[in-house]
Amino acid sequence: MRLRHIEVIQAILETGSVTAAANLLHISQPAVSKVLQHAEQQVGFALFTRAKGRLVATREMTILRGEINGLSENLQRIRELAGNLRLQDCPPLRVICTPTLASSVLPTCMQQWRQRYPDKHCSLATQHTDNIQRALLLRDFDLGLSLQPSFHPAIRSTCLTEGSVKAIAPPGFWPSGTKTLALEQLAGLRLTGLDARDPIGMRLNALLENLQPPPQVCTRVQTYQLQLSMVASGEGIALVDPFTATLATQQGLEQATLAPQITVGLHAWWLDEQPLLHYHQHFLDVLRSTTSNIKDA
Structure with missing residues (x-):
């Protein structure tokens, strides 16, 4: 099976018809039909059957589909890489x-x-x-x-x-002038947590779990940016990187450096x-x- 066969088969799988596949590939309908026919002759079995006006993959085609999709993705990556290399001048x-x-x-x-x-x-x-x-x-x-x-x-x-992890909170959450927040002061507080799969989130979670009582983490998010939005909406406090903390200050939220310091x-x-x-x-x-x-x- 040749690359041209793969392109046509992939187009038919995506569109469900020879006509739509031809439009997708910017070639004529007879050309698509001819390539499909040649591909079926090469493999020795039918790849599609017609049902309710659409081309449906046969059992054999369904088995081949995963490999064809993988090859199509590799071809796309080659095209992208070639295009990027052209930009080097x-x-x-x-x-x-x-x-x-x-x-x-x-x-x-x-x-x-x-x-x-x-x-x-x-x-x-x-x-x-x-x-x-x-x-x-x-x-x-x-x-x-x-x-x-x-x-x-x-x-x-x-x-x-490098900078230090900051705690951010709504206005008035801490006494005026608070610059540093001890880890123990987070015990029992409502907190928007960071995804446990994040490396920094893993470090923070390990520390917070040892507090008595541990913080109330009812919401976990994937980004510091979303943590900031949640705090601004009233969803407790959050521990964020120093760059996000700067945005928090610009939005009128409070920030304090966590102690002991955690470097980011x-x-x-x-x-x-x-x-x-x-x-x-x-x-x-x-x-x-x-x-x-x-x-x-």
């Missing part, structure tokens, strides 16, 4: 980061970076940390930003700055085999400078 700044960092540090950093590169094209996106790694390996983006280091052998990771780093990632260009390096320099001003604000 005049590449834009391409940055992907977690939603939390996109809201808290990226806008200020871009504003200052633009002073040197006012006309440089940029592509900015948000993803969770696992998907950031995949995007770099596919060369969809040049720089990744996360609150976690990368341990992938093909990715270089550097810590730009801002990490930049890029492919080890792909050297940073001058505008990449300037972006990291600006990011390091801007975050050092807000991490312990």
Whole structure:
């Protein structure tokens, strides 16, 4: 079976008809029918049957479908990678980061970076940390930003700055002038927790579980950004990174540094085999400078 057969079969699986598959592939209907017929001759059995005006996969086709879908996904990744390689002659700044960092540090950093590169094209996106790694390996983006280091052998990771975990709460929750909050003061309080699968969330959960009584964690979320929104809506307090805490202050919420201090780093990632260009390096320099001003604000 050839790649052209796979493309046509995949299109029929998606659309359910030869006509719709032809439109999807931008070829004629007879061409689709001819390729399908040739594919069935190659494998020696029917791939589709007609039912109520639609082409339905046969039992054999259903068995093959998983492998065909996997091959189609691999072909798409090859196309994406080839397209990214074509951009290397005049590449834009391409940055992907977690939603939390996109809201808290990226806008200020871009504003200052633009002073040197006012006309440089940029592509900015948000993803969770696992998907950031995949995007770099596919060369969809040049720089990744996360609150976690990368341990992938093909990715270089550097810590730009560090700060301490903060507790955020509605106005008036603590006595005026509170700057530090002892871990023991969280005992029994209503708290919006971080997903237990998050590495920082795991560290925090281990500490909170030892309190007597433990905090009342009725809601768990995946991002610090969502924690901030929940606190703003009245869902107790939350423990967040120092960059999200800065946004909390801007929204009129209170913040206090958790004691004992728990350090959170801002990490930049890029492919080890792909050297940073001058505008990449300037972006990291600006990011390091801007975050050092807000991490312990």
